[in-house]
Amino acid sequence: MIFVDINVVSETLKKDPRRGSHCLADPIRCPTRASNVTIAEIAFGIQKIRPDQRAERLEQGLADWRRRFADRIFGLRWFMGKIWVLLLARDAACRHPMA
Numbered sequence: 001m002i003f004v005d006i007n008v009v010s011e012t013l014k015k016d017p018r019r020g021s022h023c024l025a026d027p028i029r030c031p032t033r034a035s036n037v038t039i040a041e042i043a044f045g046i047q048k049i050r051p052d053q054r055a056e057r058l059e060q061g062l063a064d065w066r067r068r069f070a071d072r073i074f075g076l077r078w079f080m081g082k083i084w085v086l087l088l089a090r091d092a093a094c095r096h097p098m099a
Contacts, residue, residue, distance in 0.1 A: 002032045006041050009034065013042070013061040024063075033072045 011021040016078065037063070046058045 004032050004034050006038050007097050008032075009038060009042050009062075009065060010045075012065065014035050015057075025096065032069075033074055034069055036073055039073060042059065 008021060011017050042062055043059075046055050046062065049055050049058075
């Protein structure tokens with residue numbers, strides 16, 4: 001499972017995004033996921049640039065992005081829980097339990 005970060009999402013919202021960025025943002029071609037924190041950061045950035053003309057286009061792009069990833073956006077609680085499980089598994093494999 002690959003989590004896209006704010007850089008991938010924002011790159012896909014540009015008028016002329018880099019060629020490879022849409023591959024990572026395509027949930028059918030690539031099994032990517034996003035956290036709700038990443039989505040919130042983008043939304044916050046869009047609000048900060050208002051009343052800039054780009055804000056409307058970016059807001060529409062983010063809405064499209066959220067529609068495409070509707071079943072692939074994970075909440076922070078799930079995301080942090082997953083990280084915790086991975087840390088515990090790593091520590092168990094290294095035989096160094098977390099204190």
